[in-house]
Amino acid sequence: MNKRKFIKLIILVLLICISNILIFKFCNLDDKxxxxxxxxxxxxxxxxxxxxxxxxxxxxxxxxxxxxxxxxxxxxxxxxxxxxxxxxxxxxxxxxxxxxxxxxxxxxxxxxxxxxxxxxxxxxxxxxxxxxxxxxxxxxxxxxxxxxxxxxxxDSSLISNLIEREVTVNYGIKLGMCILIDILGLIVLRKSRSVLILIQELKNNKTLIWSLSKNDFKTKYAGSYLGIFWAFIQPIVTILVYWFVFEYGLRSGSPIKGVPFILWFMAGLVPWFFFQEALLNATNCMLEYTYLVKKVVFKISILPIVKILSALFVHLVFIGFLFFVSSIYGFYPSLYTIQLIYYSFCTFFIVLGISYATSAIVIFFKDLGQIINIFLQIGMWMTPIMWSYTMVPQQYQWILKLSPMYYIIEGYRDTFINHAWFYQRYFQTVYFWVVTLALFSIGATIFKKLKPHFADVL
CATH class of the missing domain: 2.60.60 (Lipoxygenase-1)
Structure with missing residues (x-):
């Protein structure tokens, strides 16, 4: 083992140990x-x-x-x-x-x-x-x-005896979380070369990424009279239609007392729009930029991130629109608002991990784009965006929470409505990042394996 690999191993072991200590110290199940x-x-x-x-x-x-x-x-x-x-x-x-x-x-x-x-x-x-x-x-x-x-x-002893099992469950969940992190650490160590090469390419081409992202956003609507305004008109109309149908047509009220349905609804739909548009565009980026993929000297690994950044511009405008609506109803920005940076990054990162795999596979299997469209339609209705997860019997709610997007959507609602910090949902936070980092490692590996064959197939 050379010196560089040894240092990487030591750093990884230290990170795993620190993560395990933090989990056992701060992650306590507290069902009230x-x-x-x-x-x-x-x-x-x-x-x-x-x-x-x-x-x-x-x-x-x-x-x-x-x-x-x-x-x-x-x-x-x-x-x-x-x-x-x-x-x-x-x-x-x-x-x-x-x-x-x-x-x-x-x-x-x-x-x-x-x-x-x-x-x-x-x-x-x-x-x-x-x-x-x-x-x-x-x-x-x-x-x-x-x-x-x-x-x-x-009788006070009745409850104290009843909650003894909570301690055992606590340690069991902590141990399971630590094992997941350790396994993920081993996967990252094994696949570290692919991941590190990819990260280095993104770092070295950050100026080019930014320029291509702005250009992609502008050229998408070039030639139309309203230009980039079309990027916002369709989603806003979609929000208004859904809002009218659910609140006035189906008489759906907000699950949270004192919170307008439109605000609760938008806080869930805005991050989903970002996830949906970013994933679809990033999946098809290699097919759209075929002329760049065939260039030997061009780092095609930056194309998915270009598409995601292009979608992020629209997302930022919608966050501003969400602030406007929330202010109308008396929900003003607070200290919790800073969490939008974190949850937007969560969405950005999970889309990037998935799109490295999908953008590589779609070149060889064109039907993947249509399959993703179907899954996104199903996912939109299966994720509690327009309805509350509390409508599902409690014993089945864990199934909904398996989706990483549940964590992000509830995070946006925590930011605008519930005023709760992301680290207060520590089990979901650890689960989200374990799944996301695993998806990113798998996506980076698939992209690296298939990249040499892109030009030949295209």
Whole structure:
């Protein structure tokens, strides 16, 4: 091993060690809620509400409501309550009914703890409940319908025992993240020559890249009366059409209380437009610039980045438009706005990694361009841009989060609406960069392997 390779190895090992230390130090799973559930059977349809708190001062904002519709059949109602809950109140509908309640339990990360029905009978403070009896591990309750409820004082040891598993899960996830980073480090080390050559080419030709990007952006709309304005008119019209259809046609409201639908919607659609346009243009760059690909001295590795920068110009204008709309509704720039640089770079980098592979493969397999178009159409509707991921059952939400674009779109919403830093979503951040760096390494390797044959095929 020569001195240069040895230094690279040492640097990589140090980076991996530092990453592992940071993960174990700062990446702590902190699920602030647990699940309260119970089975209910009633002789009438009704809504059931659970209040939670620490001082028995029941507030509407500290409650959740579920509907019971399957009359005379057992249903399970689930509520999400904070870990520090000490007082519970079970509201038992708004109409007189005979109710059977059973299997009242708390759940957290696959571990369950049942609430002792005897404790409810002994400790409860009940209102408008005509009769309550325990029978076969269940409670038979007769109510008058005038806001009946049962209150219960939580045993603190019940929750503390329940969340013990969270520590184990924490260490398991941390270990998995460290293993992923270590594997990625080994891949980067093995493929480092291809990646480093590519990065060096981009660095040496940065002036040319900038000039070609500006020229590409201008010439795309040369000859038309409105010129480059067409780059903004079509996406803006698309946004307005989608907004009108969803908010006024389908009556879709914003998933976040107090946030206008148009702002929530645009914060998700603007980064997707950038990703879509950049990927399509970068995929076809070799076919568009055939005359440059055939030149022996030209560094064709800069062409995908030229196309992505060209799309970035349009994206910057749309960010300005997003600022304008958000200001109208009282959402002004803040310290969190600086995250736009980070999330734009995330989009730029993942498109670059993917496009190195697609731009090389499309030369030999022309149908790839049409396949990418189809995948982008599917991806636009599968990614929670026009709808909230909370509409999906909680046990399936992880499937949506596998897409790297989920991280970016939610990041834009965190910047404009939620005011949350990217490092607060540390698991998703680590996952995104593991996937992105892997895609970039694979893309750079494919590009390097196929590049010698480009001129012959074209």
């Amino acid at each position: 809620s647990i699940t309260l559930s119970y089975k209910i059977e009633s002789n009438g349809q009704d809504s059931y509400q659970v209040f939670y708190g620490n001082d028995a001062s029941w507030k509407e904002e500290q409650s959740q409501r579920k509907s019971y519709t399957n009359v005379n059949n057992q249903e399970t109602l689930k509520f999400s309550i904070p870990k520090d809950t000490m007082d519970l109140r079970f509201d038992l509908g708004e109409h007189p009914a005979n109710i059977n309640v059973s299997d009242i339990k708390l759940s957290h990360w696959g571990k369950d703890a049942n609430i002792d029905l005897n404790q409810i009978l002994n400790k409860n403070n009940q209102n408008e409940v005509v009769e309550i009896q325990q029978m076969n591990n269940s409670l038979n309750i007769e109510t008058t319908g005038n806001d009946p409820y049962i209150s219960y004082k939580m």
